[in-house]
Amino acid sequence: MQTKQNWKIVLAILTCNVVLMSASYTMLIPFLPLYLMKELGVAQADVNMWNGAIFSISFLVGAVMAPIWGKMADKKGRKIMAVRSSVGLAITYFLGGIVTSPEQLFMVRVLQGFAAGLWASELAIISASVPMEKLGLSLGVMQAALTSGAVIGPLLGGVLAEVFGMRASFMIAGGALFTISLITIFFVPEPPREAGDTSDRPQVKQRELLRNPVIKQMLILAVLVQMVILILQPIITLYVAQLRGSMDNIVLIAGIVFSLGGIASSLSAPFWGRMGQKKSFGKTMYMAMGGAGICLLIQAIPNRLMLFAVMQFVTGLFFAGINPSISAVLANNTGSSVRGSIFGMLFSAQQLGSMAGPLLGGAVGTYWGLKEVFIVAGVIMILTSTFVCSTRGNVY
Structure with a gap:
């Protein structure tokens, strides 16, 4: 059973993870249409179509895959699913920075949908790690972290694109997600299971x-x-x-x-x-x-x-x-x-x-x-x- 100090440390670490995650997700939004036109050669007349398709495809794939990853988290462990998602997302962001056509970026976003589920994994970890009487506060803090990252991300993305270029922004987002992977591996414990709850228990x-x-x-x-x-x-x-x-x-x-x-x-x-x-x-x-x-x-x-x-x-x-x-x-x-x-x-x-x-x-x-x-x-x-x-x- 985790001590009082342990759950506070886990909450602090996951809060930092969520800020990085949310900022990484949203930092590319301000310049995605420009990236399509200037870096990938999409005509201005077609940019809205490509932007909509590329933006929404990862939501669609993520919606299909999320219940599958969630079930695996219950069987294999929540921490390993968080690492799976953050590593997968990091790789897809790196790939997004080297693509040369809108078709390639579309496929990268498909892969990103398969890798999605980091937020769900973080929620599963925190809900099993904190005392039930602190669940409301903990989820509120996590939501605040998610929203803070969503505010920081677009502003940061615009600055990074201006200073380092749009491709570099993909790499920086990938680096942030890889950092989340390392933090999770080394500092986040697998949350405790309830009595009688084992990995081979019928799901x-x-x-x-x-x-x-x-x-x-x-x-x-x-x-x-x-x-x-x-x-x-x-x-x-x-x-x-x-x-x-x-x-x-x-x-x-x-x-x-x-x-x-x-x-x-x-x-x-x-x-x-x-x-x-x-x-x-x-x-x-x-x-x-x-x-x-x-x-x-x-x-x-x-x-x-x-x-x-x-x-x-x-x-x-x-x-x-x-x-x-x-x-x-x-x-x-x-x-x-x-x-x-x-x-x-x-x-x-x-x-x-x-x-x-x-x-x-x-x-x-x-x-x-x-x-x-x-x-x-x-x-x-x-x-x-x-x-x-x-x-x-x-x-x-």
Whole structure:
């Protein structure tokens, strides 16, 4: 059994890992279209098609593979699956820096989808390593680390691409992921198993887990929440330009405005984790979802950029409470022996949401309007909040 000091050390190490992981994932986003055009020779007329295909294919493959890797984590060990993923991702990022055609980069992203699952592995390790009374706080800290990396990554990626070149940025991201592998190998212990839980114990089938209504509900909510988080991605730059009335320096300004939500989430995630542990994760979840939904609806109202930026920050404060609560409910409703499977399924659900969000946002923005994207997103979050509020007595 791990000592009190040990779980704190594991949490600190995994928090650093997650910051590096998230920054590595997101640091290439600002210049991927430019990389396709300037380094890989894609015509400007075709860049949106290639960018969309290359960006989304790893989500699709990752969604298919995540439950498989999760089941293997339960059987072979969570640490070895984390190392598998971080090494695989490091290799694919190195390959991304040496490709010479968009077809090659597409195949690299396919391989990246097969290597995915590091976040799910980190969640499985931490949920089995910390005392249950510290689970909410720990998941909140991990969520804050994930969001912090997502804020740092695009800013860092833009600077590195400017100073060292776009290909070098792939290499640096690969180096960060390889560093995660070494840290995990040497400093992260395999989490303890529950009494009677052995590697040769008969495995619970994932379809049996899905018969649990709580698990099924949480996975559906994970898809919807991730979809809403990414629904703004295709239209945020255009919406900021519309509010500002100018396209000058729009990429930089839109990036700053978009990052405000991430900064707010990083600050508030530990608070939501503690609140969930103290009050209940059901109450935390529906309050965070409802608050996020109302804020999204309000974001459709402002005609001034400053007001929109303020609401972007406030929205981020609420979003920080959702995913840690979902993770905590899943952990509380499953045994340690299936944590790898359950977080693999959660990762798969989030990958599906990541694919659906930009597609829905682009469609609504094109056929209805940019403000309507925020209205659709807000309505979805309010409906999910209402659902959780009405069922949480059966969940917690």
